[in-house]
Amino acid sequence: MTVRVIRMAATFRQSKYGVMLRNKYVLTSLIFLMWLLLFDQNNLNERRKNAREYNQLLEEKDYYQKKIEEDRKRIQELKTDNDNLEKFAREQYLMKKDNEDIFIIVDED
Numbered sequence: 164m165t166v167r168v169i170r171m172a173a174t175f176r177q178s179k180y181g182v183m184l185r186n187k188y189v190l191t192s193l194i195f196l197m198w199l200l201l202f203d204q205n206n207l208n209e210r211r212k213n214a215r216e217y218n219q220l221l222e223e224k225d226y227y228q229k230k231i232e233e234d235r236k237r238i239q240e241l242k243t244d245n246d247n248l249e250k251f252a253r254e255q256y257l258m259k260k261d262n263e264d265i266f267i268i269v270d271e272d
Contacts, residue, residue, distance in 0.1 A: 252258040
């Protein structure tokens with residue numbers, strides 16, 4: 164078995180890949196690439212995590228921009244129409260007129 168492994172190693176060493184791996188520039192380049200891909204601060208795994216987080220933040224940005232636009236429209240409605248302002252105040256802050264009573268009904272689901 165060990166003789167077979169030694170022969171395979173000798174055959175590999177004489178092949179074109181074996182000759183290339185013995186070249187110090189190719190070997191140094193391979194080690195450098197492995198270092199960048201696996202151990203560096205910006206390795207592939209970190210890049211994937213950062214890309215995923217970036218996409219999530221873009222989605223959140225779109226969501227909040229839509230909410231801001233809806234709120235701006237709602238504020239504009241409240242500023243221009245007193246009926247909408249009164250309805251909003253009654254629903255959100257439980258405000259009432261002097262001669263009214265408010266009954267709050269709570270559903271226990």
